[in-house]
Amino acid sequence: MSTKAYAAFNAEDPLKPHIIERRALDPKDVFIKIEYCGVCHSDLHTAKSDWGPTNYPAVPGHEIIGRVEAVGSEVTKFKAGEIVGVGCMVESCKHCHSCNQGLEQYCENGFTGTYNSTKSKYGGVTYGGYSENIVVEEDFVLHIPDNLPLENVAPLLCAGITTWSPLSHWNIRKGDKVGIIGLGGLGHMGVKFAKAMGAHVVMITTSESKGADAMNLGADEVLISKDPEQMKKHAYSFDFLLNTIPVAHDVNPYLLLLKLDKTMCMVGAIEPLPGVHGGVLINKRRNIAGSLIGGIKETQEMLDFCGKYGIVSEVEVIPMKDINEAYIRMQKSDVKYRFVIDMKTL
Amino acid sequence: MSTKAYAAFNAEDPLKPHIIERRALDPKDVFIKIEYCGVCHSDLHTAKSDWGPTNYPAVPGHEIIGRVEAVGSEVTKFKAGEIVGVGCMVESCKHCHSCNQGLEQYCENGFTGTYNSTKSKYGGVTYGGYSENIVVEEDFVLHIPDNLPLENVAPLLCAGITTWSPLSHWNIRKGDKVGIIGLGGLGHMGVKFAKAMGAHVVMITTSESKGADAMNLGADEVLISKDPEQMKKHAYSFDFLLNTIPVAHDVNPYLLLLKLDKTMCMVGAIEPLPGVHGGVLINKRRNIAGSLIGGIKETQEMLDFCGKYGIVSEVEVIPMKDINEAYIRMQKSDVKYRFVIDMKTL
Numbered sequence: 264m265s266t267k268a269y270a271a272f273n274a275e276d277p278l279k280p281h282i283i284e285r286r287a288l289d290p291k292d293v294f295i296k297i298e299y300c301g302v303c304h305s306d307l308h309t310a311k312s313d314w315g316p317t318n319y320p321a322v323p324g325h326e327i328i329g330r331v332e333a334v335g336s337e338v339t340k341f342k343a344g345e346i347v348g349v350g351c352m353v354e355s356c357k358h359c360h361s362c363n364q365g366l367e368q369y370c371e372n373g374f375t376g377t378y379n380s381t382k383s384k385y386g387g388v389t390y391g392g393y394s395e396n397i398v399v400e401e402d403f404v405l406h407i408p409d410n411l412p413l414e415n416v417a418p419l420l421c422a423g424i425t426t427w428s429p430l431s432h433w434n435i436r437k438g439d440k441v442g443i444i445g446l447g448g449l450g451h452m453g454v455k456f457a458k459a460m461g462a463h464v465v466m467i468t469t470s471e472s473k474g475a476d477a478m479n480l481g482a483d484e485v486l487i488s489k490d491p492e493q494m495k496k497h498a499y500s501f502d503f504l505l506n507t508i509p510v511a512h513d514v515n516p517y518l519l520l521l522k523l524d525k526t527m528c529m530v531g532a533i534e535p536l537p538g539v540h541g542g543v544l545i546n547k548r549r550n551i552a553g554s555l556i557g558g559i560k561e562t563q564e565m566l567d568f569c570g571k572y573g574i575v576s577e578v579e580v581i582p583m584k585d586i587n588e589a590y591i592r593m594q595k596s597d598v599k600y601r602f603v604i605d606m607k608t609l
Numbered sequence: 610m611s612t613k614a615y616a617a618f619n620a621e622d623p624l625k626p627h628i629i630e631r632r633a634l635d636p637k638d639v640f641i642k643i644e645y646c647g648v649c650h651s652d653l654h655t656a657k658s659d660w661g662p663t664n665y666p667a668v669p670g671h672e673i674i675g676r677v678e679a680v681g682s683e684v685t686k687f688k689a690g691e692i693v694g695v696g697c698m699v700e701s702c703k704h705c706h707s708c709n710q711g712l713e714q715y716c717e718n719g720f721t722g723t724y725n726s727t728k729s730k731y732g733g734v735t736y737g738g739y740s741e742n743i744v745v746e747e748d749f750v751l752h753i754p755d756n757l758p759l760e761n762v763a764p765l766l767c768a769g770i771t772t773w774s775p776l777s778h779w780n781i782r783k784g785d786k787v788g789i790i791g792l793g794g795l796g797h798m799g800v801k802f803a804k805a806m807g808a809h810v811v812m813i814t815t816s817e818s819k820g821a822d823a824m825n826l827g828a829d830e831v832l833i834s835k836d837p838e839q840m841k842k843h844a845y846s847f848d849f850l851l852n853t854i855p856v857a858h859d860v861n862p863y864l865l866l867l868k869l870d871k872t873m874c875m876v877g878a879i880e881p882l883p884g885v886h887g888g889v890l891i892n893k894r895r896n897i898a899g900s901l902i903g904g905i906k907e908t909q910e911m912l913d914f915c916g917k918y919g920i921v922s923e924v925e926v927i928p929m930k931d932i933n934e935a936y937i938r939m940q941k942s943d944v945k946y947r948f949v950i951d952m953k954t955l
């Protein structure tokens with residue numbers, strides 16, 4: 264079916280209106296009219312071929328909220344009219360060890376990304392959420408709680424689950440001292456989730472003003488990481504650190520904050536980290552780990568949790584035509600904390 | 610009491626005969642006549658002030674086997690005539706969270722090293738095992754199984770426990786695929802322990818001949834790390850990696866060998882590791898950790914295990930006068946796999 268979308272055609276050009284084709288409904292497919300789509304750093308990286316050659320034209324967007332318009336004959340979980348979500352994945356092998364555990368993000372045969380993937384069993388390249396509509400297998404569609412503003416829910420599908428998954432995996436609970444490093448799209452969700460899980464939440468940032476913002480979002484304390492005295496005072500005191508800084512940086516000052524046997528989990532910096540010090544790991548049996556988005560089952564659990572505790576992302580809603588300006592502002596971290604496109608404006 | 614020892618007097622000079630003082634026995638002290646002392650890389654680093662200024666004269670040696678000659682009035686665990694061991698620590702605070710768990714190596718107030726430490730509550734600087742005798746609190750003295758050759762037991766007190774502790778902490782068991790990276794004093798013990806714990810042991814080395822040696826020590830398989838084809842074949846297949854390489858190196862090729870959620874533990878490289886790749890951690894929720902020697906309780910467990918399974922270190926016994934030549938050979942990795950000084954030759 265021919266559908267309007269916004270696409271990148273090469274690494275330099277801005278996104279432009281375009282017509283794409285969506286597949287006809289398979290028996291297990293859900294046809295979704297998109298209402299809102301969050302703007303993730305990955306969208307820009309893909310538009311610009313930052314992560315290897317992009318398959319152009321590329322339609323970004325993997326924080327998708329929409330309404331079911333039609334379902335295939337074998338769909339059991341969704342009905343027309345229902346509000347649903349789609350995140351970073353639209354297919355996986357469903358039979359490997361990871362998929363069997365509900366960890367499709369670590370599919371041993373590689374999941375199919377919501378956009379720019381050539382791995383789909385339906386052929387072609389996947390097109391994302393900067394689009395009128397999308398067709399997705401029901402196993403990769405999420406139920407959305409009915410008590411939350413939809414534009415604020417969209418970023419939960421990537422920024423939300425990316426921070427929820429490690430906090431849940433490392434079993435954060437009441438009384439834990441948890442540091443969230445960096446306050447952006449990911450970090451602000453980390454603060455909200457860790458707080459709701461009962462942790463004592465410390466915002467770790469270079470910026471006094473971001474510290475103040477984090478306190479407004481629910482943080483219990485601020486640690487200014489460029490102040491060696493403050494860093495020393497908090498040394499060896501954290502149960503978990505969620506590091507959302509999106510670029511390479513010296514992680515050793517943060518590692519020194521961890522107690523014996525505790526972990527710092529990286530979710531932002533997908534690049535080489537300079538000089539992780541073996542001695543800092545060895546001296547207190549500390550760990551550095553990474554975590555990638557989250558599985559479908561835990562994404563649903565996160566959404567249900569958000570419904571129960573009234574947690575959403577802080578967003579700035581934009582019309583489709585402002586996307587290129589939003590990209591420029593996003594690169595300067597000039598957004599609190601996520602742009603969301605209102606798809607009525609396409 | 611005046612005692613013969615071998616000491617370093619500055620960072621350049623070779624070790625020389627010397628007279629040191631040992632304290633008079635406190636009620637909880639054990640007086641040990643030293644029979645064998647292993648030669649650890651740390652000894653050389655200390656003799657040369659590689660790790661910050663050494664307190665000269667420095668008497669190295671923390672892989673100590675000897676016979677109890679006398680005990681203080683309140684000693685209950687040891688008797689004169691018994692063969693005992695002393696490792697890397699001789700005191701700790703005994704009341705912090707780590708000490709309370711039997712993890713004196715992570716004592717929050719800092720343990721007292723067997724040599725070159727000024728933290729002893731008895732004052733002065735601690736002198737190690739290149740010496741006729743030593744006085745140690747009974748809580749830091751180990752029982753030695755009576756069925757093992759003593760010269761081969763000495764290195765268990767540092768090289769042994771340093772590899773045992775992480776294999777035990779990460780719960781290695783039957784069927785696990787475990788990689789031991791590097792074959793030296795640490796690595797050869799890692800092979801023996803992982804094998805005895807029931808793992809499928811893969812020696813990971815750049816050298817074909819070290820691979821063959823590892824097979825003789827009990828490894829099940831050899832992976833030549835400079836062969837990209839072999840590395841690719843083993844990608845994403847290991848349950849645990851014990852990295853014993855003693856210097857900084859690129860860890861990313863090794864990290865790619867780990868399965869989802871699994872850990873590489875560093876025990877050798879106490880320096881900054883170049884460019885640990887965030888993406889390699891993130892893509893499979895992999896971990897890098899470190900581990901430091903081991904606690905007294907687990908050191909005793911290791912020694913008991915060694916007695917039960919007949920596990921010892923491979924050693925080359927030397928007279929005291931050859932220590933400086935041994936240091937030179939050790940720096941060239943020209944030893945299989947640990948020098949041990951016969952203290953009768955002092």
